[in-house]
Amino acid sequence: MSELTLAQSLNGALATSLESDERVVLLGEDIGRTGGVFRITDGLRDKYGAGRVIDTPVAESGIVGAAFGMAIAGLRPVAEIQFLGFSYPAYDQIINHVARIRNRSNHRFTAPLVIRIPFGGGIGAAEHHSESTEAIYAHIPGVKVVVPSTPADARGLLLASIEDPDPVVFLEPIRLYRAVKEEVSELYYTTEIGPLRVEREGNDITLISWGAMIKEIRAAASILEETGASVEVLDLRTLSPLDHEGILSSAVKTGRVVVAHEAPRTAGLGAEIAAIIHEGALYSLLAPVRRVTGWDTIFPLKRSEAHYLPSVDRIVMAAQEVLEA
Amino acid sequence: MSELTLAQSLNGALATSLESDERVVLLGEDIGRTGGVFRITDGLRDKYGAGRVIDTPVAESGIVGAAFGMAIAGLRPVAEIQFLGFSYPAYDQIINHVARIRNRSNHRFTAPLVIRIPFGGGIGAAEHHSESTEAIYAHIPGVKVVVPSTPADARGLLLASIEDPDPVVFLEPIRLYRAVKEEVSELYYTTEIGPLRVEREGNDITLISWGAMIKEIRAAASILEETGASVEVLDLRTLSPLDHEGILSSAVKTGRVVVAHEAPRTAGLGAEIAAIIHEGALYSLLAPVRRVTGWDTIFPLKRSEAHYLPSVDRIVMAAQEVLEA
Amino acid sequence: MFSLINPDGTVRDRLPLTLEEMRGLYADMVEARTYDHKCMAMQRQGRLATYAPFEGQEAAQIGAASALRPDDWVAGTYRDAALMWRAGYGWHLLIAGRTGDERGGAPPEEVNVLPPSITVGGHMIHAVGLAWAESLKGTDRIALTSFGDGATSEGDFHEAMNFAAVFNTPTVFLCQNNGFAISYPRSEQTLSESIAIKAEGYGLPGVQVDGNDVAAVATVVREAADVARRGGGPSLIEAVTYRMGPHTTADDPGRYRDEGEAEEWRERDPLQRVRLLLERAGGWSPEWQEELEVRATNRIEDAVAEAEALPEPTVAEMFGRMYEVPTGPLREQLKEAGQ
Amino acid sequence: MFSLINPDGTVRDRLPLTLEEMRGLYADMVEARTYDHKCMAMQRQGRLATYAPFEGQEAAQIGAASALRPDDWVAGTYRDAALMWRAGYGWHLLIAGRTGDERGGAPPEEVNVLPPSITVGGHMIHAVGLAWAESLKGTDRIALTSFGDGATSEGDFHEAMNFAAVFNTPTVFLCQNNGFAISYPRSEQTLSESIAIKAEGYGLPGVQVDGNDVAAVATVVREAADVARRGGGPSLIEAVTYRMGPHTTADDPGRYRDEGEAEEWRERDPLQRVRLLLERAGGWSPEWQEELEVRATNRIEDAVAEAEALPEPTVAEMFGRMYEVPTGPLREQLKEAGQ
Numbered sequence A, B: 001m002s003e004l005t006l007a008q009s010l011n012g013a014l015a016t017s018l019e020s021d022e023r024v025v026l027l028g029e030d031i032g033r034t035g036g037v038f039r040i041t042d043g044l045r046d047k048y049g050a051g052r053v054i055d056t057p058v059a060e061s062g063i064v065g066a067a068f069g070m071a072i073a074g075l076r077p078v079a080e081i082q083f084l085g086f087s088y089p090a091y092d093q094i095i096n097h098v099a100r101i102r103n104r105s106n107h108r109f110t111a112p113l114v115i116r117i118p119f120g121g122g123i124g125a126a127e128h129h130s131e132s133t134e135a136i137y138a139h140i141p142g143v144k145v146v147v148p149s150t151p152a153d154a155r156g157l158l159l160a161s162i163e164d165p166d167p168v169v170f171l172e173p174i175r176l177y178r179a180v181k182e183e184v185s186e187l188y189y190t191t192e193i194g195p196l197r198v199e200r201e202g203n204d205i206t207l208i209s210w211g212a213m214i215k216e217i218r219a220a221a222s223i224l225e226e227t228g229a230s231v232e233v234l235d236l237r238t239l240s241p242l243d244h245e246g247i248l249s250s251a252v253k254t255g256r257v258v259v260a261h262e263a264p265r266t267a268g269l270g271a272e273i274a275a276i277i278h279e280g281a282l283y284s285l286l287a288p289v290r291r292v293t294g295w296d297t298i299f300p301l302k303r304s305e306a307h308y309l310p311s312v313d314r315i316v317m318a319a320q321e322v323l324e325a
Numbered sequence C, D: 001m002f003s004l005i006n007p008d009g010t011v012r013d014r015l016p017l018t019l020e021e022m023r024g025l026y027a028d029m030v031e032a033r034t035y036d037h038k039c040m041a042m043q044r045q046g047r048l049a050t051y052a053p054f055e056g057q058e059a060a061q062i063g064a065a066s067a068l069r070p071d072d073w074v075a076g077t078y079r080d081a082a083l084m085w086r087a088g089y090g091w092h093l094l095i096a097g098r099t100g101d102e103r104g105g106a107p108p109e110e111v112n113v114l115p116p117s118i119t120v121g122g123h124m125i126h127a128v129g130l131a132w133a134e135s136l137k138g139t140d141r142i143a144l145t146s147f148g149d150g151a152t153s154e155g156d157f158h159e160a161m162n163f164a165a166v167f168n169t170p171t172v173f174l175c176q177n178n179g180f181a182i183s184y185p186r187s188e189q190t191l192s193e194s195i196a197i198k199a200e201g202y203g204l205p206g207v208q209v210d211g212n213d214v215a216a217v218a219t220v221v222r223e224a225a226d227v228a229r230r231g232g233g234p235s236l237i238e239a240v241t242y243r244m245g246p247h248t249t250a251d252d253p254g255r256y257r258d259e260g261e262a263e264e265w266r267e268r269d270p271l272q273r274v275r276l277l278l279e280r281a282g283g284w285s286p287e288w289q290e291e292l293e294v295r296a297t298n299r300i301e302d303a304v305a306e307a308e309a310l311p312e313p314t315v316a317e318m319f320g321r322m323y324e325v326p327t328g329p330l331r332e333q334l335k336e337a338g339q
C-alpha cells in the first residue's frame, strides 16, 4: 500500500498491466517521451520500450482505428486521447467500428481496447479542454463508459477495463488527478464495471454524480448534514451500463434525489438517471428528481468558468428545495 | 398548392431558396448529377448550375468544414450528408467549430448553414443506414436540430432553417420521404423553429414523438381511440431547442405520457423529455412517463429489423398500461 | 501502368505465372462472376437487400487475394465479395450478409477476413492496426486493405497511410479505382495524376497496375506482400479498373455516365483476355468452360441454399451480440421485449 | 529550399523588397517578439491562462501576413498571434483571449481574421470554404490558413487540400514546420521528405521556404496569394522554422529535446539576420533599435491595459453568445442562474 494521487494510481495500473500482460500496448500523442500532457504514462516508455508505449502522429481517428485493429488481432491496446474535446475526430471510429465489430461479426471478431480520455473543467483551460460530453459515448451500444473518482477505484477500474472483453471509454477527471491522495494497493485487483459506489449512506436525500463532481456533492453532503439531513452520496463510476438497481434502491430509500453533472443539461446523463428513477421509483418519490448541471452553453473560458460549473452552493440550494418539497 | 410527398416538398423548398436567395449553395456527395441518393436535389443542378449545386469528393468533414467557411463568408450553404450514420466523420466540425464560432468570436462571426441528413430505419437498409442518433446533436449547445414529419412542415421548416442566423442540423425521416402526400403551397413560407405541432388533441393521454415515428404514434392513437381513450399526439418538430411549454401543457392536461423514438433508450431524447415532464409536471402526472424506444442494441440488419423498431403494438400496449396506472 | 496481358490475350512480357496458375485464376473469376450475376438476380427477386456488384473488377479482387497467404488479414468493402471469398470467407456467408443477417459477418476461425466495411474510409486504418499487431507479436502475417477511388478522399485514408509509413506496418493498400464514387468520376475526386502517386506524400512506394489484368495484379500484390512480410514496409497499389454495373442495385448509372464508356471497357474484360490467352496456350476448351460454369453455378446455388436455410434470427441473438456478457439494462430490456 | 537572406545577413540573391519594406518587417518582428516575451512573463505571474509562444517563428508569421491584402481571410492557430496581429487583429484582443475572455475572439468588422483555432487540423478546411465563398461571390479575396507540422497528420488536412484543389479555391496553405508537435519531432510525424511535397498528392504546387527568412517568406506567400487571386488555385508553402520556446507554458522541452539544438537555431534567428542586413545597408542604428523597442513596449503595455480593463464577463453574456436569439430553455436556465 502507498499513498497515491489518482494520476499516480493510473500510472501504476498501466505499469502493472504492461508488466503482467504482454498483449498490452499504449499509444497516443506525447505519451512516450513526455509521459503525456498529464504525465499519466510518465516513465513507462523508458521502462517498457517505445514499441509498447508509442508516441503517435497527431491523428485521433488514426489512433483509435489502429488500436481497434490491434485489438482485433489479439493485443490489448490502451489508447490515450489528450482531451475529451479532441476525441470527436475519433467518434466515427468508436461508434461505427469499435462498438460494432462484435455485432457485425456475430462475436467472431471483438475489440477489447481501452480509450483513456481526460475530461471535465475547472482548471481554467483553453477552449475544448474542459468538455464533459460523456452522454454521447454512453448513448453508444457496444461500448462501456467508465469514470473513476478515487485513486483506488482508478486502479481497479482501469485494470478491469483492460481485462474487459469489450471496448471501454475510460474518462479521467482532470480536476481530481492530483486533488486527492489515498492508500492504493500495489497488488493486481479489479473493480467491477457496472456497480456504483455508495460513497456515503443516508436516508433523507440521495446525491448522484461521477468524476470530478463527486468532490462537489461530497462537500454539499457535509453542508447538508450540518443542517441535520441524512445524505446518501452515490458515485456512479460506470456510465454505461448504468447501475439501475443501485440507483433505484437508493431513490426508493430516500425518496429525494439530486443528480449533478458538468455537461450541459439538455440530453445530458442527468436526464437518463432522472428517467430511470421516475420510471422505477415514482411512487416512492417525495419530490421530482432535480438536475444540477452545466448550462446549455459552451463551456466558457477561464474568466467565466465559475459562471458555468455547478457549484457546491447550487447543489446545496437544490437539495434544500428538494428536502422541503 | 399541389399534392407533394415529403421528398418533393424538400426539393421544392430547396428550389425556392436557390431561386430567392443567391447566397444559397448546395453541396454534398452525389447531390448534383444524380440528385442525391434519395433524389431530394433532383433537377437542381441542371436548373441552378454546378456552381451552386455542388457534387463533392467523399469527405464528410470536408463538406461540413467547407460549408462552415462559406457560411462565415456570407453564403447560406445547405450541406447534405448521405445518411446519419455517415455524419460522424463531421461530428468534430459540427461540435467544435460550427456550433462554437458565434461564442468563440463573441458574435463577430456566425455560421448560418444547414446540414441536411436523412435518418431512421425501416427500409431494411445496410449497416449504418438506419441510425437515429439525434440525441448526440441535440446535446450540442450552439446548433439547432429540426425534424419535419409532414410535407408542409418540411417546406416551412427547411426554409426557416436556411433563413436562421444559426446553424441547423436538419434531419429527414427516410421512411416518410414518399410515404405521404399532402397539399403544399408553392409560396415562400416558414414554419417557426421551436414550437411543437399538436397533431391531434386529446385529454386522456399524450403520445410524443418526431420524424418517422409520428406515423406509428398516429396509428397507435387511432387504435387507442377505438377503445374510447382521448389521445393527444405531439410532433416535436424541433429537437433543439425543445418546446418545454408545449410539452408541459399537454402533460399537465392529460397526466399520462408516452414518448416514442427509434434511437436506443439509454441517453436518448426520451430521457430528456421524461425529465422535463417530471420536473415541470410531476404533481399532475397520473403515471410515470413511459418510454417506448429502440433497444440498447445496434440497429440490426434487415432480417431482424422488426425485432428492433418500436412497433404500433408496443406503443399501444405501453399506452394502455399507462392509462390503467 | 504495369500490365502483363493485353486485352486481346497476347502477353506483353514474360508471364511470371504458370499455365495452371492462370487456369486457376480464370476458374476463380468465372465463379466470382457467376456469384455476382446471381446476386443481382436475387436482389431483383427481393431475396437480397441492396447489392453492390463487382462485375469488371474480378481480376483486381481475385488477383489480389491469390497473392495472399491463408492466414493474412483482409479488410475490404461492400464491393469486395470476390476478394473476400478467394481469401476464404465463403459465399454462403457473403450471401447471408446481403440478406440482412449478422451471422453472415462471421467467417471460420482460421480465416482472418473482416466482414465488409460499409462506411467508406474507416477500415483502412484497421488494416494498419492488424498488421502492426502482427509485427509486434513477431509473426510475419500481413494485412491487405481494399478500398475505392472515392475512399481516398476521406481523412481516414490519409491517417492510415501516414501511420502505416511511420510505424512501418506490413500493410498493403489496394485501391480499386473503378472510375466512380457512385456518380462522382475519378477525374473530379482528386486532381492528382494518379492515385498511386499519393503514396509519395507519405514516403511510400506506389504503383499503378492494370486492374483488369489478373496476372499483373497478382504479381504486384505478391511483390508488395513479400516486401511487407520481410519488414520492408507498406505500399499503395492502384488497380485501374471499371465498374461495369450500377453502384448498387439502387443506382441508375444512366444519370451520370454514358454507357458507351462501359461498352469500351467490355473489350478490356478481365475474363475474356485470360480466356484468349489460355486458348492460345491450349489451356482452354469449350468443354472446360462449360464445366467451370456448371461447377460455379452449383457452388453458388448451394451457398444460396445454405444462407437461406439459416433459421430466423431471434431477438435474443440481437441482444446477445452487444457484449460478451449482456449488461443489466440489456437483460431488463430483453424481458421487456417479451423474451 | 527557397531563401533570400543568409543567417549572417548577407543576401543570397536579388532582394525583391525595398529597404523601407525590410525596415517595416523588422519593426513588426521586434514588436511581435516583445509581445511574446510579455505574454510569457504575464503567464508566469498568473495573469494569463496557458500561453503558446512563437519565438523563432516571427519571420514566418510577419512575412506571411505582410503579403496579404487587408481584406483577405486568415485562419490560424493558437500560435499565430504575430500573424493575426499583422493581419489586423489587435494585440489587446489576443491578450484578452489568453486571459480567458471570449471577447478576445472578436476582431473589428473590417478585419477578416478568425479567432485562433485551438483544435489541430479542423480549421484548414474553413479557409477552403472562406476562399470558395469569395470566388462564388466574385470577389478576388483569398484565404490563408496557417498550421503546424503536426496538423498535417490530421485527416482534415487531407480533406482540405483535396477540396481546395478540386474546387480550385483561392487558398494559401502555410505550414509552419517548427520541428515539433509538442514532443513529437517532425522526423517521426511523417516519412515524406518534406511537407511541401505532400502537395503533389493533390495535384498542387508545394514550396519549401526558409521560415526564418522574412523576405523569403513574404516573397513566396505574395507569389502564392497573387496566383490564387488571379484564379490560379491553391498551393502549399512549408516554412521551415523552429520553436525556440516550450510548446506552451505547461510544457517542458527538456523531456524530449536537447537544448543544444535550440542554441544552433539561435544563430538562424529571424530578427538578427535582418538587423545585420539593415546595418550593412545603413538602415539600422542602436538609436532606432531603442526607439522600436520602446514603441513596441508601449504598444504592448497599452494592449495589456486595454485587455485587463475589460469589465468582468457576465453570466448573461455567456448565455447570450449561444444564438442570435436566446432559446426558450436558455432563457429558463438564465433565470435559474439567478439573472
Ligand SMILES: Cc1ncc(C[n+]2csc(CCOP(=O)(O)OP(=O)(O)O)c2C)c(N)n1
Pocket: B029, B058, B060, B082, B086, B089, C079, C118, C119, C120, C121, C147, C148, C149, C150, C151, C152, C178, C180, C181, C182, C243, C247
Ligand atoms: C463515410 C461514408 N460516406 C458516404 C458513404 C456513402 N457511399 C457509399 S459507397 C460511396 C462511394 C464510394 O466510392 P469508392 O470509394 O470509389 O468505392 P466504389 O463504390 O466505387 O467501389 C459512398 C459515397 C459511406 N458508405 N460512408
Ligand SMILES: Cc1ncc(C[n+]2csc(CCOP(=O)(O)OP(=O)(O)O)c2C)c(N)n1
Pocket: A029, A058, A060, A082, A086, A089, D079, D118, D119, D120, D121, D147, D148, D149, D150, D151, D152, D178, D180, D181, D182, D243, D247
Ligand atoms: C484535434 C486535436 N488533437 C490534439 C490536440 C492537442 N495538441 C495541441 S497542439 C498539438 C501539437 C500540434 O503541433 P503542430 O501542428 O506542429 O503545431 P505547433 O504547436 O508546433 O505550432 C497537439 C497535439 C489538439 N489541440 N487538437
Ligand SMILES: [Mg+2]
Pocket: C148, C149, C150, C176, C177, C178, C179, C180, C181, C182
Ligand atoms: Mg470507385
Ligand SMILES: [Mg+2]
Pocket: D148, D149, D150, D176, D177, D178, D179, D180, D181, D182
Ligand atoms: Mg509544430
